[in-house]
Amino acid sequence: MVSDLFPTPENTSEPQPDSNARRSFMKQAGGILGLALAPPLVAQAERLTAYSRTIEGATDLTLRINGQTRTVRAEPRVTLLDALRERLDLTGTKKGCDHGQCGACTVLIDGQRVNSCLTLAVMVQGKEITTIEGLAQGDELHPMQAAFLKHDGFQCGYCTPGQIMSGVACVSEGHAKTDDQCREWMSGNLCRCGAYANILAAVREVASKG
């Protein structure tokens, strides 16, 4: 059973290039972050130790969201979810459980899906953040959005932005090749209306179109 859903020695060969890509990105991100922290802040940090970059209280955070650079004044305790919804007027990302259990807050960071409710905004400066608002190209829906409409992949719609973001990642990861695999790799997104059958159909259709 497991072999259908997860990598096996037979279907895994060389180390995936993306692990190296991520590592080099992280180095790069460090550089960007260094730039993002404006001189006054660095000077404040330098008073503490030679290397530390300590942030206290509300400061201006610079975030790359849907291809745009946005500045938000926030304390370190502000999650990415709250920064998006309460400070940046990007309310497409939803707050469900606020504890990483429901997936309604799913966004992409450097192309990888994460729970924005358990992500501190201060920690994702310099990274590329994609929210549900960033999927469509003008009036043209992202194929995953179109597939959710076609297959009626929702009822109340509250979990839908998270489902769609997770679905986009699930397909790009290559984890939507069978119904069972897709169910397993979409299990981090709960739907209390129970639209799972149609959500599955939507994600599978996008996956099958490659």
Place this chain on the structure above:
Amino acid sequence: MNDFSYTQAASAKEATGIIKEKPQAAYIAGGTTLLDMMKANLLEPPQLVDLNQLPFKGIEQTSDGLRIGAIERMSTVGEHPLVVQQFPAVSQALLLAASPQLRNMASIGGNILQRTRCGYFRDAAFPCNKRVPGSGCPAIAGDHHNLAILGVSDSCIATAYPGDLSVALAAFDAVLTLENQKGKQRRVPITEFYLLPGKTPQRENVLESGELIVAVTIPGAAHARRSTYLKVRERSSYAYALASAAVGLDVQNGTIRTARVALGGVGAQPWRSREAEKVLTGAPATEATFLAAAAAALQGAQPLEHNRFKVELAQNTLVRALQQVA
């Protein structure tokens, strides 16, 4: 969440130095356990020290085995070809845990330090010997259907580590590399890393204040290559284990040469069963052997009213896991 300051540490020395000055400060890597607990006001650190710039990265073959940096993410490690090929049980334990989103965030070091899901620990309105030493354990007379039956004490019956990875690591003799505030490194087998609750359930492992997990190294072995992780839970995905088994067998001509067994979801710590391994080693790889091994593994179980089912569940889980790799 309480207010806190945030520091991105540039080195291990800097990170440990902050904790030395401010012992209540906390390290953060993925943050999936820490922020969850901070939102529930179970932890209120005045400062978070971000470890993500530390060089505790990489998955590489060494003379001691496969070395995995503590900052690597669960998703990266779970799908890494070297892990999949050499330690299928470790890969499966990682990929059957949490959700894809959480696995993209959570670090290996953080996973090893994951805290219990006992409802009384996680609700500050209740007494809990783990959270407030000496306050009592309401779980013993309360809801304990998902709590431990092995290694428990009168003070605490929590599955202190509720996850999956450390169960597989315990089975396959993984060794942690730790670094303390003086920059000195030491190596601790994961089977000696966790502490049983006894009278001090607030002490869950041997980490000193500020000590960091640098890496985990798993020695390669024939029984590790022929291994699996079977997880049984209340729903088929995205849930903690009621019972799980990490097993590996080296079988030749129908006889078990070496065996490794660890159980999850049933122990006060990831439960390596040398009793089961003793029954398996040198015996024929048959159902009768597996049943005897399962009986040996659960012999010391101390179930209560609501978790009595776990004795049989864990035995059946272990037998089925062994059948899968035999």
